[in-house]
Amino acid sequence: MIALKDLSKQYGRFLAVNKLNLTVEKGEIFGFIGPNGAGKTTTIRIMGGILAPTGGTVIIDGIDMGREPEKAKKRIGFIPDRPYLYEKLTGWEFMSFSAALYGVDKDIFIEKATSLLKMFSLWDWAQELIESYSHGMKQRLIFATAFLHDPPVFIVDEPMVGLDPTGIRMVKDLLRNQARAGKTVFMSTHSLGVAEDICDRIGIIHHGALLATGTTKDLQRTAGIEEADLEAVFLRLTEEQQTP
Amino acid sequence: MISLLTLLKPRYWAFQKGLSGKDSRASQLFIMGTIGLAFWAGTFAIFYRILRYFQAVEGFGDILTYKLLSMVLVTFFALLIFSGIITSLAKLYLSRDLILAHSLPLPPAKIFLARFVESTIDSSWMVIVYSLPVFLSYGIVFKAGVFYYATVIMVLLSLCMISSALSSLCVMILAVLLPAGRLRNVFIFLAFILFLVLILAFRLMRPEQLVDPEAFASLLLYFRSLTVPASPLLPTTWVYDSLRAALTGNYKMGLFHLSLAWSFTTMLIFIISEIAGACYFMGFSKAQTAPEKLFPLHLRRQTNTLPSLLAFLPKPAAALTRKEVKIFFRDQTQWPQLFLLLALIVIYVYNFSVLPLAKSPIKTIYLQNVLSFLNMGLAAFVLTAVAARFVFPAVSQEGEAFWIVRSSPLSLRTFLWIKFFVYTPPLLVMAEILIVATNILLHVTPFMMCLSVATIFLIVPGIVALGMGIGATYPDFKSENPAQAVTSFGGLLFMLCSAGFIGLVIILEAGPVYTFFMAGVRGERMTFYQWAWLFGSFFLVFAISSAAVFLPMRWGINNLHEK
Numbered sequence: 001m002i003a004l005k006d007l008s009k010q011y012g013r014f015l016a017v018n019k020l021n022l023t024v025e026k027g028e029i030f031g032f033i034g035p036n037g038a039g040k041t042t043t044i045r046i047m048g049g050i051l052a053p054t055g056g057t058v059i060i061d062g063i064d065m066g067r068e069p070e071k072a073k074k075r076i077g078f079i080p081d082r083p084y085l086y087e088k089l090t091g092w093e094f095m096s097f098s099a100a101l102y103g104v105d106k107d108i109f110i111e112k113a114t115s116l117l118k119m120f121s122l123w124d125w126a127q128e129l130i131e132s133y134s135h136g137m138k139q140r141l142i143f144a145t146a147f148l149h150d151p152p153v154f155i156v157d158e159p160m161v162g163l164d165p166t167g168i169r170m171v172k173d174l175l176r177n178q179a180r181a182g183k184t185v186f187m188s189t190h191s192l193g194v195a196e197d198i199c200d201r202i203g204i205i206h207h208g209a210l211l212a213t214g215t216t217k218d219l220q221r222t223a224g225i226e227e228a229d230l231e232a233v234f235l236r237l238t239e240e241q242q243t244p
Numbered sequence: 245m246i247s248l249l250t251l252l253k254p255r256y257w258a259f260q261k262g263l264s265g266k267d268s269r270a271s272q273l274f275i276m277g278t279i280g281l282a283f284w285a286g287t288f289a290i291f292y293r294i295l296r297y298f299q300a301v302e303g304f305g306d307i308l309t310y311k312l313l314s315m316v317l318v319t320f321f322a323l324l325i326f327s328g329i330i331t332s333l334a335k336l337y338l339s340r341d342l343i344l345a346h347s348l349p350l351p352p353a354k355i356f357l358a359r360f361v362e363s364t365i366d367s368s369w370m371v372i373v374y375s376l377p378v379f380l381s382y383g384i385v386f387k388a389g390v391f392y393y394a395t396v397i398m399v400l401l402s403l404c405m406i407s408s409a410l411s412s413l414c415v416m417i418l419a420v421l422l423p424a425g426r427l428r429n430v431f432i433f434l435a436f437i438l439f440l441v442l443i444l445a446f447r448l449m450r451p452e453q454l455v456d457p458e459a460f461a462s463l464l465l466y467f468r469s470l471t472v473p474a475s476p477l478l479p480t481t482w483v484y485d486s487l488r489a490a491l492t493g494n495y496k497m498g499l500f501h502l503s504l505a506w507s508f509t510t511m512l513i514f515i516i517s518e519i520a521g522a523c524y525f526m527g528f529s530k531a532q533t534a535p536e537k538l539f540p541l542h543l544r545r546q547t548n549t550l551p552s553l554l555a556f557l558p559k560p561a562a563a564l565t566r567k568e569v570k571i572f573f574r575d576q577t578q579w580p581q582l583f584l585l586l587a588l589i590v591i592y593v594y595n596f597s598v599l600p601l602a603k604s605p606i607k608t609i610y611l612q613n614v615l616s617f618l619n620m621g622l623a624a625f626v627l628t629a630v631a632a633r634f635v636f637p638a639v640s641q642e643g644e645a646f647w648i649v650r651s652s653p654l655s656l657r658t659f660l661w662i663k664f665f666v667y668t669p670p671l672l673v674m675a676e677i678l679i680v681a682t683n684i685l686l687h688v689t690p691f692m693m694c695l696s697v698a699t700i701f702l703i704v705p706g707i708v709a710l711g712m713g714i715g716a717t718y719p720d721f722k723s724e725n726p727a728q729a730v731t732s733f734g735g736l737l738f739m740l741c742s743a744g745f746i747g748l749v750i751i752l753e754a755g756p757v758y759t760f761f762m763a764g765v766r767g768e769r770m771t772f773y774q775w776a777w778l779f780g781s782f783f784l785v786f787a788i789s790s791a792a793v794f795l796p797m798r799w800g801i802n803n804l805h806e807k
């Protein structure tokens with residue numbers, strides 16, 4: 001469903017992503033973890049079609065993002081880490097705008113937007129300008145909008161940032177349900193607990209390169225520390241990279 | 245004092261870093277500096293010539309020179325106040341970093357003073373820079389000494405601080421008086437007041453009468469109107485009096501009026517810092533409340549009617565158009581500019597209605613049509629100013645929310661072309677109304693009317709595309725106020741390209757149109773060569789106008805992909 005082939009991104013002399021190779025299957029939740037500045041957000045932005053890579057390809061649902069970006073983007077529900085929105089639109093207007101961009105039918109839109117806004121506890125705020133929303137409300141609105149066009153792939157950057165405990169629980173359940181329904185979820189997170197909790201497989205990125213991928217058990221084996229939690233595995237693997 | 249300097253340090257460091265930028269920015273700074281210097285030199289040359297001319301008029305040359313000085317000072321003061329209100333509103337209540345500033349263990353009055361210093365510099369540096377050639381020309385024409393130049397620096401500093409302090413005071417009072425969530429509505433009131441003041445000031449000044457002494461009942465009345473002293477309570481009067489005294493070498497009077505200006509300045513700063521201590525935080529706290537809609541009912545109606553108006557467009561195009569229109573009208577910071585432009589257009593059209601064409605020694609029909617031709621260029625320049633304010637920042641206006649477009653299935657090509665088609669119709673309608681109205685006032689020939697309408701029809705899309713394309717090449721998605729992008733390198737480049745494009749079209753049309761017009765006046769027939777020249781020129785105008793649409797748009801789309 002998602003395939004990254006030799007994906008690289010260079011900012012001037014700085015190599016942010018270094019020949020990343022990765023596949024994520026249908027119905028899988030893949031967690032992408034790594035220290036600050038490891039290249040997570042850059043990878044996610046390239047996958048979402050927001051950044052152009054300097055090398056390699058991104059395939060989404062069989063479509064090459066570089067060759068047919070519009071087609072590939074239609075198959076993605078993209079959720080960024082920071083909820084920047086059009087502050088002068090109401091929540092409802094923003095959803096309607098997004099629905100039109102993704103070609104959602106008007107009748108389906110009204111029904112779906114209503115149920116999503118209710119699900120994310122935003123229904124009472126639907127006619128208010130986004131500038132009056134809190135950080136968490138904006139994040140929830142982005143989630144609700146990403147589900148509007150029913151994409152087969154979700155790319156999520158730090159999904160839990162700014163959400164309250166109820167919101168975190170809801171997003172976790174939602175992502176699990178989507179995976180059960182055959183959707184693919186690729187998410188980056190700093191929260192190792194969340195990754196351990198809901199991800200089928202986890203990839204650890206450091207200095208732009210993938211250190212290890214697999215289930216928590218696989219990662220424990222790679223790190224050579226059985227019976228340890230993900231945090232210990234993560235620290236071991238990233239520390240090994242720091243020491244020359 | 246130390247905490248005040250500490251609060252100003254981040255700004256100073258950012259400025260320092262800006263100066264020691266990379267090489268690529270150095271070349272941009274060089275180009276901008278050269279253009280700025282050219283404008284500066286141009287202002288100096290114009291004022292120097294005018295003053296020399298006035299000085300040559302025997303009897304009342306000095307009266308005219310001083311009258312001009314007082315008019316210049318009043319204009320500068322009005323500009324400083326207007327700019328001060330907008331800047332201090334943003335600096336004191338709306339900036340993103342205010343949350344951090346207010347979390348610091350400092351009294352609100354200190355935060356206010358630091359913001360006041362920043363606001364004074366931001367709102368007045370440009371007025372100061374471009375007023376210097378005016379004062380320099382006065383100094384040279386009057387052969388003034390060092391005392392005059394020292395006085396200029398001191399009075400300008402005082403004028404800037406007074407206007408900034410009055411603006412801050414006004415904004416602080418409004419922030420406390422207005423209900424929570426209504427602070428941004430200040431922009432609407434400000435816009436309306438500005439519109440009225442401009443129109444009223446223009447009507448009261450009646451500048452057309454200054455070039456037509458016959459309109460006065462007698463020469464005495466004319467003189468009296470020029471020598472009426474201004475109110476002694478106005479800061480501009482103290483500034484004017486000290487400058488006038490310094491120009492004539494009257495040190496005592498110069499120092500006296502300078503002291504008046506500075507005693508008022510220090511007293512005003514003391515008063516506003518005391519008021520800030522009492523109510524700045526109260527107003528800031530109210531400004532944190534979620535902004536309320538100004539016209540909630542109207543918005544709902546608009547939501548319902550807009551879709552039906554845009555039904556003929558493809559879905560993404562209609563959605564983007566709707567978004568653009570809604571955001572434009574809901575962003576109240578746009579309104580003062582909108583009203584300002586409206587006032588300028590009213591004044592522009594009015595100017596044509598009072599032109600004393602009949603009193604000119606040149607044949608009226610010839611003059612009317614020459615003016616009509618010049619009017620095409622002027623209208624296009626007015627349009628460039630409008631486009632610089634609204635079209636050029638259109639891409640930057642997306643701000644940090646640009647990820648929404650980038651991650652959507654809408655291509656950047658479609659995105660930019662939709663923006664082009666959103667901005668072209670209103671600007672085209674505005675430009676055509678402007679040109680038709682002024683041509684009717686000028687009573688031009690039908691040929692000239694058709695030519696003007698057709699030329700504007702070709703020029704407007706070119707100007708919009710230039711603004712959109714260059715705006716997409718130099719976007720600033722992180723700016724707190726994207727409208728300020730017009731003062732950036734990209735904004736300057738747009739204005740230069742637009743001026744070049746308009747100039748080229750006017751030059752191409754001028755020769756053949758003159759030949760055609762004169763043939764009509766003299767009752768002669770045009771030769772084959774002259775017809776070929778006419779059609780060749782028009783074809784070139786068409787080709788250049790098309791290139792002005794497609795090339796910048798392609799450039800903008802390609803560069804936007806790189807961002």
